[in-house]
């Protein structure tokens with residue numbers, strides 16, 4: 691679906707739902723508004739775990755037709771009632787658990803499940819504050835001005851066989867990913883490019899698409915303002 695939309699020059703939008711920040715009522719309210727939001731897919735995941743992720747997915751499935759893609763902050767956020775999973779390799783970091791360790795633990799479960807596996811090169815980019823993903827993953831982000839390192843890392847991800855590249859400033863980031871970095875990474879890869887983290891204004895979305903992102907991810911902005919897209 692992602693590739694077909696790119697072929698038709700369709701820029702794509704993801705809304706990130708963090709199960710810990712929602713309750714049944716807020717999820718239902720969100721689903722009622724979904725047709726007014728330009729959204730193609732839902733990502734479900736977060737850094738901590740206060741409730742069973744499957745419950746959140748069930749509510750979203752019952753009340754919307756959008757594909758639900760797991761965006762797991764940890765192995766505890768894998769559930770086979772979603773449609774797909776971003777199988778993240780945190781290739782900007784050097785923590786073996788997020789490069790291969792967790793993948794080995796989850797491998798048998800994922801192979802038996804019906805989840806569509808989306809192998810994703812996940813690049814954490816410095817964004818002006820220490821984000822949850824930086825702290826929890828115990829990895830150093832790529833400095834925001836080191837465009838050559840981001841490009842080389844993205845190329846390495848693609849030639850290793852990863853099917854998507856994700857430039858991540860981190861949820862609630864102070865600064866979005868450097869637009870020049872998005873542009874250069876896009877020029878150098880042929881797999882779809884996802885960009886997210888810290889997007890607070892509508893006009894930033896257009897700039898990020900223009901720089902080359904195929905998919906933009908919005909989380910915090912919509913959590914803070916339910917009329918963000920209206």
Ligand code: 1GP
Nearest residue numbers: 861862886887888909910
């Ligand atoms: C985080 O890129 C996503 O993984 C979304 O970030 O919550 O800052 O929109 P925000």
